Amino acid sequence: MLDAKIPAGSLEKKWSDYKNHVKLVNPANKRKLEIIIVGTGLAGASAAAALGELGYKVKAFCFQDSPRRAHSIAAQGGINAAKNYQNDGDSVFRLFYDTIKGGDYRSREGNVHRLAEVSSAIIDQCVAQGVPFAREYGGLLSNRSFGGTQVQRTFYAAGQTGQQLLVGAYQALERQIALGNVKMYTRHEMLELVQVDGKARGIIAKDLVTGELERHFGHAVLLCSGGYGNVFYLSTNAMGSNTTAIWKAHKKGAFFGNPCFTQIHPTCIPVTGEHQSKLTLMSESLRNDGRIWVPKNLNEERKPFDIPEDERDYYLERRYPAFGNLVPRDVASRAAKERCDLGYGVGTSKQAVYLDYAAAIKRYGEIEASKRNLGNVDAETITKMGKEVVKEKYGNLFDMYEKITGENPYVVPMRIYPAVHYTMGGLWVDYELMTTIPGLYALGECNFSDHGANRLGASALMQGLADGYFVIPYTVGNYLADEIRVANIPTSHPAFEEAEKAVRERIEKFMSINGKQTVESMHKRLGKIMWDKCGMARNAQGLREAIEEIRQLKKEFWSDIKVTGVINDFNPELDKAGRIADFIELGELMCMDALQREESCGGHFREEFQTGEGEADRRDDQFMYVAAWEHVSGGWQLHKEDLVYDVVKPSQRSYK
Amino acid sequence: MDHYEMKLTLKVWRQANNKSKGRFETFQVDGISSEMSFLEMIDILNERLVVEGQDPIAFDHDCREGICGSCAMHINGRPHGPWHATTTCQLHMRAFKDGDTIVVEPWRANGFPIIKDLVTDRSAFDRIIQAGGFISVNTGNAVDGNALPINKDNADASFAAAACISCGACVAACKNASASLFLSAKISHLGLLPQGQPERHKRVISMVAQMDKEGFGSCTFTGACEAVCPKEIAITNISRMHKDYLAAGLSADN
Numbered sequence: 001m002l003d004a005k006i007p008a009g010s011l012e013k014k015w016s017d018y019k020n021h022v023k024l025v026n027p028a029n030k031r032k033l034e035i036i037i038v039g040t041g042l043a044g045a046s047a048a049a050a051l052g053e054l055g056y057k058v059k060a061f062c063f064q065d066s067p068r069r070a071h072s073i074a075a076q077g078g079i080n081a082a083k084n085y086q087n088d089g090d091s092v093f094r095l096f097y098d099t100i101k102g103g104d105y106r107s108r109e110g111n112v113h114r115l116a117e118v119s120s121a122i123i124d125q126c127v128a129q130g131v132p133f134a135r136e137y138g139g140l141l142s143n144r145s146f147g148g149t150q151v152q153r154t155f156y157a158a159g160q161t162g163q164q165l166l167v168g169a170y171q172a173l174e175r176q177i178a179l180g181n182v183k184m185y186t187r188h189e190m191l192e193l194v195q196v197d198g199k200a201r202g203i204i205a206k207d208l209v210t211g212e213l214e215r216h217f218g219h220a221v222l223l224c225s226g227g228y229g230n231v232f233y234l235s236t237n238a239m240g241s242n243t244t245a246i247w248k249a250h251k252k253g254a255f256f257g258n259p260c261f262t263q264i265h266p267t268c269i270p271v272t273g274e275h276q277s278k279l280t281l282m283s284e285s286l287r288n289d290g291r292i293w294v295p296k297n298l299n300e301e302r303k304p305f306d307i308p309e310d311e312r313d314y315y316l317e318r319r320y321p322a323f324g325n326l327v328p329r330d331v332a333s334r335a336a337k338e339r340c341d342l343g344y345g346v347g348t349s350k351q352a353v354y355l356d357y358a359a360a361i362k363r364y365g366e367i368e369a370s371k372r373n374l375g376n377v378d379a380e381t382i383t384k385m386g387k388e389v390v391k392e393k394y395g396n397l398f399d400m401y402e403k404i405t406g407e408n409p410y411v412v413p414m415r416i417y418p419a420v421h422y423t424m425g426g427l428w429v430d431y432e433l434m435t436t437i438p439g440l441y442a443l444g445e446c447n448f449s450d451h452g453a454n455r456l457g458a459s460a461l462m463q464g465l466a467d468g469y470f471v472i473p474y475t476v477g478n479y480l481a482d483e484i485r486v487a488n489i490p491t492s493h494p495a496f497e498e499a500e501k502a503v504r505e506r507i508e509k510f511m512s513i514n515g516k517q518t519v520e521s522m523h524k525r526l527g528k529i530m531w532d533k534c535g536m537a538r539n540a541q542g543l544r545e546a547i548e549e550i551r552q553l554k555k556e557f558w559s560d561i562k563v564t565g566v567i568n569d570f571n572p573e574l575d576k577a578g579r580i581a582d583f584i585e586l587g588e589l590m591c592m593d594a595l596q597r598e599e600s601c602g603g604h605f606r607e608e609f610q611t612g613e614g615e616a617d618r619r620d621d622q623f624m625y626v627a628a629w630e631h632v633s634g635g636w637q638l639h640k641e642d643l644v645y646d647v648v649k650p651s652q653r654s655y656k
Numbered sequence: 657m658d659h660y661e662m663k664l665t666l667k668v669w670r671q672a673n674n675k676s677k678g679r680f681e682t683f684q685v686d687g688i689s690s691e692m693s694f695l696e697m698i699d700i701l702n703e704r705l706v707v708e709g710q711d712p713i714a715f716d717h718d719c720r721e722g723i724c725g726s727c728a729m730h731i732n733g734r735p736h737g738p739w740h741a742t743t744t745c746q747l748h749m750r751a752f753k754d755g756d757t758i759v760v761e762p763w764r765a766n767g768f769p770i771i772k773d774l775v776t777d778r779s780a781f782d783r784i785i786q787a788g789g790f791i792s793v794n795t796g797n798a799v800d801g802n803a804l805p806i807n808k809d810n811a812d813a814s815f816a817a818a819a820c821i822s823c824g825a826c827v828a829a830c831k832n833a834s835a836s837l838f839l840s841a842k843i844s845h846l847g848l849l850p851q852g853q854p855e856r857h858k859r860v861i862s863m864v865a866q867m868d869k870e871g872f873g874s875c876t877f878t879g880a881c882e883a884v885c886p887k888e889i890a891i892t893n894i895s896r897m898h899k900d901y902l903a904a905g906l907s908a909d910n
Contacts, residue, residue, distance in 0.1 A: 050795040065716060066782050068822060069724040085802060121798070128798035130791045130851050132815035139805025157815060163723055164818060171790035178786040186779065209771055238718040272691040277699055278720045400722065403739070403746045404693075469795045518706045520699075564706050570673075570714060570772040573706060 002255070002628055002641040005430040006110040011647050012092075015114040018431075022474055023481035030055040033480050034488065036203055036218030038190045038245050040067035042162075042461060043444025044224030045169035046468025052176030054473055056480075059216055060173070060182055061205055063189045063240055063575075068170040071226055071238040072464060075162025076283035076397065078146060078154035079126075079461040081119040086143055090151040092116045097648060099459060102148040102328050103424075103452020104602035104618060105650040106258070106626070108643065110431055111449045118470040119462055123155055125469055129168040133157050145288050146457040148328035148655075154458045159283050159396045165461055169468070188214070189575060190245045192499045193221065193252045193440065200249075200440035201489055204499045208575060211568040213500050215491035219483045220439045220476055223249060224468070227423040227445040229262065231583045231590065232535070233527020235420035236268060236281040242579040243586050246427050246446050254435040255628040255639060257428035257448030259586065260594035263455055263603050264536050265421035266332035269404050269414075270352040279419040280404060282355070283397055284457040287325045289360035289390070290414075292316050292332070294344040294353050304346070304354055304413045315339055323655040330454040330603045330616075331655060333418035337536050338614060340417070347415045356413035361386035418536060422460060424451040424603065425593075428628040428641075432475035433467060436630075439479060443467035448626065453602025507567055510577045515560030519577045522557050526550065526580070526587055534591050539607040543595040550588045557584060589629060589636060596638060599623045611652075620650055659690040662749065665757040666701065668713055674769050680759075690750035694737065695720060695727065697749055714773040722746040722886065725821030728828070729774055730761040735825035735884045743823065743886040763824050765833035766871040780870040781822050781838060787866035788859035789842040791851050810848045817844035819887040826881035826889070832873030837881035839867055840897035841889045847900060857904035864901060 007014040040062040048060040082095040095116040134142040143152040157164040176182040187208040194202035200221040228243035229235035365386025427442035444464040533546035565571040600609045600616035609617040625640040671678030702712035718726040727744040731737035737747045768776040826837035846852035882891040
């Protein structure tokens with residue numbers, strides 16, 4: 001039976017009660033305890049810094065050449081916190097409530113409330129580190145709106161909030177490295193988990209430069225390895241983002257929670273052709289001011305600016321007047337797909353909608369004219385002043401759009417389409433962020449815990465830093481307090497021997513197949529199956545077909561791939577082979593999970609289960625649970641953690 | 657936007673590792689669309705090489721949206737290629753025309769030893785940050801974020817410097833392979849904020865010392881770094897660093 005270990009007591013007291021009674025480790029003992037951290041994005045870097053500061057001996061690993069390059073760096077829009085600096089009615093409860101509702105009632109009340117509680121401290125910590133958040137003229141912090149909320153609680157640093165927060169955490173981490181509390185292993189990839197007597201006790205890592213395998217011991221292992229959106233091949237994730245660390249842990253006994261819960265982000269730059277290697281997000285913050293529309297006429301041939309107002313369909317404003325263009329991501333993505341499927345899409349592929357800034361440019365221009373007391377000004381001046389304001393707010397995003405598409409978004413409306421962006425699913429963890437393997441933790445995007453079936457914008461950065469700075473420093477101590485008598489296990493222990501042998505044999509297998517197909521082409525094929533049949537809309541028949549196709553693909557992979565080069569060298573092709581082999585297995589599990597969940601909720605949309613208006617039809621009586629999958633020989637076994645709502649009353653989400 | 661196809665000649669630097677001698681290898685690529693990114697063009701070539709059983713070209717890349725700072729190619733003699741304020745991954749093939757020859761090299765600097773082909777070891781940048789590129793504040797020590805108002809001009813200038821992505825183009829462009837622009841961006845980012853003041857002098861002294869130790873050259877203020885920086889980090893940051901360095905050297909606490 002899965003026990004989430006949610007503390008007893010009222011919702012708002014759970015976390016403080018937990019902290020008041022949790023076991024502590026004294027400083028002399030912390031020095032003897034080693035902690036392994038895999039991944040150095042927001043969750044991993046903040047955890048490594050915070051635990052190093054506490055005096056633990058930390059070893060941190062990342063596959064990039066520097067911890068500062070982890071994919072958290074690419075987050076654009078912002079980070080939520082319940083500061084209520086705007087005096088607009090925000091509170092810890094409202095952030096908690098919005099997140100539960102945004103997640104379509106598929107996340108835990110206890111975890112989400114804790115997230116909302118620590119959100120304020122994250123902003124304070126980041127400011128103290130020197131994170132240059134946007135500020136008002138009075139010198140105080142600025143906020144903006146994000147989807148799924150009606151308050152302004154998002155803190156930001158232009159369109160590169162992720163980079164600024166990660167650089168803050170990275171600098172804190174580098175300081176701990178300089179102080180000798182953290183040892184950093186860059187260009188290293190975890191390829192196996194080592195267990196002794198059932199507990200996580202270390203990892204096998206590969207030095208990606210020399211190709212050598214290394215054994216590392218830890219009293220506890222923290223996985224902070226990010227999301228698995230690259231299972232779709234095309235996503236907004238970085239090229240190297242992968243599932244391997246959590247997949248190895250899963251195959252060693254860690255349950256996988258809600259694997260099919262995927263976030264498709266509504267505003268990405270559309271695919272241009274077969275050569276496409278990745279997709280680029282245009283920040284959700286653009287929906288603050290941009291208006292999304294398609295032509296009302298089928299087969300519209302005119303240029304967007306030649307189409308008159310009354311022949312445009314601002315479909316989000318039409319369908320959801322209360323939230324308009326700021327509906328949550330899952331709702332906005334499905335609405336775009338609905339229009340494009342009916343043939344109203346724009347651009348050569350017809351798989352795109354307009355994100356138009358003309359109205360915002362005019363509005364800002366008029367405000368400027370009024371501010372400057374300019375009286376009667378011509379339209380051209382208004383446009384010029386409006387463009388300046390838009391540039392100040394979104395300039396870097398507009399520049400990026402122009403570099404990629406060659407079109408000037410100040411003049412021509414941007415074309416956007418949904419793309420895979422984030423995975424709400426991940427390793428199942430309890431309230432303490434521990435997986436079902438004792439001593440193995442999962443933090444940030446690689447766990448399943450806080451976002452239910454749909455994540456709200458600007459909440460990923462919040463969760464990564466909450467887990468790393470303010471949750472794990474308390475919860476890992478509760479486990480390690482009982483481990484202080486455990487001496488370091490030598491890496492000559494048979495458990496390390498066996499784990500390393502398994503990794504070595506697998507690598508040798510990749511090299512020996514010597515078939516005809518490239519790893520990249522296999523990845524593309526997997527991605528196409530996943531996108532077509534386990535993407536924005538899913539149905540039972542398609543999912544069953546997908547499972548069969550993936551099994552077939554797996555056979556082909558293990559009999560016909562070609563990997564060039566040698567083992568003991570810098571060999572990215574070989575590293576990619578390992579990652580894609582794991583993605584293929586994960587893809588099958590995602591389809592199985594999507595198949596068993598016979599309801600629609602959040603980003604999981606089963607075509608068989610929709611309301612008359614095409615909205616997600618949740619079936620709380622049967623599916624109000626976390627699907628936690630255990631890997632067993634020959635397949636998977638499903639376990640269920642029932643979700644209990646003591647405070648919030650689940651209802652159909654309405655953004656109308 | 658209208659697009660077109662190209663046939664190109666690529667001359668790419670190949671080098672097995674730091675100890676072996678490198679050389680240019682010439683490749684012909686065909687059917688390259690102007691809509692592709694530069695790295696997608698390399699992907700296509702690499703796919704072909706794998707099929708032919710040859711070693712694909714090794715290069716660093718990750719986010720492919722111009723922010724992680726991984727990609728680092730010297731293209732036709734210019735770090736990150738011909739476009740202003742653009743990383744290699746954001747460079748698109750419409751920058752080139754049918755029949756062009758493109759020369760691709762790694763960053764060349766003593767501070768960045770070559771690992772393989774176009775991949776270099778930029779860990780020196782991490783060690784420069786370790787020398788003092790941070791504010792010493794442990795987790796949980798912070799006061800309320802709005803307890804410390806910061807003048808917007810300073811906050812904006814700090815942010816502009818903090819936009820550095822540590823790609824190393826500044827070093828690659830500099831005839832002395834100086835890391836001054838990279839380092840000064842950090843000095844400005846932290847030094848323009850009130851939080852950064854207590855360690856301001858100590859920071860600049862130890863970071864500059866580390867830069868010298870890593871084998872980077874001195875700054876002679878040619879401005880090549882600023883011209884190629886994908887994030888448009890201003891050379892005035894170097895002036896600010898020099899000022900801080902001078903002040904730190906003269907002050908009693910160092």
